[in-house]
Amino acid sequence: MEEQSHESKATKNEMAHIETIIGRILQIGVIVAAIVMLFGLILLLINGGNGGYPTGHQPTTISGIIAGTVALKPYAVMMVGMFCLIMTPVLRVVVSIYAFYKEHDILYVWITTIVLIILCISFVVGHTV
Amino acid sequence: MIQSMLIMMAVGLFAGIAGAILGLGGGIIITPVLTLMMGLDIKYAIGASIIAVIATSSGATIAYLRDDVLNLRVAMFLEIATTIGGISGALLTGILDPKYLYLFFGALLVFSGWNMWRKLRRGQEVMTNVQADRIATKLKLNGTYFDKSEMKQVDYQVEAVPQGFLVMLGAGLASGMLGIGSGAFKVTAMDTFMKMPLKPSSATSNLMMGVTAAASATVYFFNGSILPNIAVPLALGILVGAVIGSRVMQVLPARIIRMIFIPVILFIGLQMLYKGIIGG
Numbered sequence: 183m184e185e186q187s188h189e190s191k192a193t194k195n196e197m198a199h200i201e202t203i204i205g206r207i208l209q210i211g212v213i214v215a216a217i218v219m220l221f222g223l224i225l226l227l228i229n230g231g232n233g234g235y236p237t238g239h240q241p242t243t244i245s246g247i248i249a250g251t252v253a254l255k256p257y258a259v260m261m262v263g264m265f266c267l268i269m270t271p272v273l274r275v276v277v278s279i280y281a282f283y284k285e286h287d288i289l290y291v292w293i294t295t296i297v298l299i300i301l302c303i304s305f306v307v308g309h310t311v
Numbered sequence: 312m313i314q315s316m317l318i319m320m321a322v323g324l325f326a327g328i329a330g331a332i333l334g335l336g337g338g339i340i341i342t343p344v345l346t347l348m349m350g351l352d353i354k355y356a357i358g359a360s361i362i363a364v365i366a367t368s369s370g371a372t373i374a375y376l377r378d379d380v381l382n383l384r385v386a387m388f389l390e391i392a393t394t395i396g397g398i399s400g401a402l403l404t405g406i407l408d409p410k411y412l413y414l415f416f417g418a419l420l421v422f423s424g425w426n427m428w429r430k431l432r433r434g435q436e437v438m439t440n441v442q443a444d445r446i447a448t449k450l451k452l453n454g455t456y457f458d459k460s461e462m463k464q465v466d467y468q469v470e471a472v473p474q475g476f477l478v479m480l481g482a483g484l485a486s487g488m489l490g491i492g493s494g495a496f497k498v499t500a501m502d503t504f505m506k507m508p509l510k511p512s513s514a515t516s517n518l519m520m521g522v523t524a525a526a527s528a529t530v531y532f533f534n535g536s537i538l539p540n541i542a543v544p545l546a547l548g549i550l551v552g553a554v555i556g557s558r559v560m561q562v563l564p565a566r567i568i569r570m571i572f573i574p575v576i577l578f579i580g581l582q583m584l585y586k587g588i589i590g591g
Binding site: 193197198200201202204205208209211212215216219220222223226227231233239240242243256257260261263264265267268269270271272274275278289290293294296297300301303304305307308309 | 312313316362365366368369370372373376377379383384387388390391394395397398401402450451454518521522524525526527528529530532533534535537538539540542543544546547550
């Protein structure tokens with residue numbers, strides 16, 4: 183019984199540590215996404231609502247978004263910000279693998295890796311269906 | 312234009328607070344506002360809601376991780392189910408009649424609402440007499456969190472892991488095919504089936520729904536369904552709202568959260584049943 187409670191205490195400490203690492207990285211990701219989105223929004227306001235593209239259009243290819251961002255087109259910058267936001271949950275999964283590995287929790291390294299693999303498959307499936 | 316931007320931010324703020332507290336994606340608030348009130352095409356409304364789900368998830372998760380409210384292992388383990396379900400949903404679109412999914416999952420949510428109401432009347436938030444579940448122990452799923460409304464550490468055990476896994480598989484399938492209910496099913500699986508307390512259920516749901524949404528979000532992102540002038544102010548409002556909501560939730564008594572939650576999932580459930588009956 184005592185051994186069990188000792189083990190669960192170790193598990194709790196480990197979790198707290200892992201959660202701190204992931205939380206910190208997630209926070210950075212969210213702040214970066216928010217700053218880029220806000221910057222794009224301010225550009226849009228300065229341009230008087232003109233996104234830099236014909237009405238109802240925005241860049242949807244990676245090259246188009248990069249080109250637009252270099253030219254500081256508001257919609258392109260906003261798309262970059264949203265892309266950063268979309269990537270934050272993926273980033274969280276990747277960091278989790280590392281965090282579990284650092285805490286020698288091999289079972290959860292596997293579980294989290296499986297999640298990442300399925301996630302990658304779903305990216306591919308989503309773009310072909 | 313500034314006016315519509317401010318409206319989007321205000322809607323986002325509200326949706327973010329509500330979503331973070333309840334563990335729901337906020338689509339239930341955002342989609343009607345965008346389509347009915349602002350006359351936006353449903354295609355763009357769905358694109359905006361998927362961004363909303365991710366913003367709610369990432370915004371709320373920062374606090375839930377730091378304050379140790381959510382259960383990371385439960386989230387990781389169940390994400391296997393939701394992501395597999397999500398892929399299956401995408402592949403089965405056009406093969407499986409969504410009518411039956413609406414009926415089945417609508418009924419499930421109504422059942423869950425009824426079950427939650429019973430839990431509320433019983434007035435007991437944590438099942439202390441739950442036998443240690445073998446699978447839960449093996450997967451180290453049992454958890455603990457500090458309840459800021461009761462000012463005490465709450466240890467809880469997780470049970471019925473296979474059932475919870477199965478519901479999550481369905482949750483991924485449903486949100487992949489129907490585009491709704493991303494959070495409602497997750498809270499249901501953890502609270503109703505796995506007997507987790509409501510607060511960690513909601514916080515864990517918040518964490519998970521971002522991952523589920525990220526896969527479909529890239530599709531919408533590259534096919535032009537996500538309008539930056541709508542989604543960006545909305546997302547910024549939500550991020551702020553979710554940060555506030557994730558703090559409010561921790562000090563709210565679980566009973567109050569449950570009282571808000573029950574009518575919401577009953578509403579979503581009945582709406583799905585209705586769609587199933589009239590044929591999607």
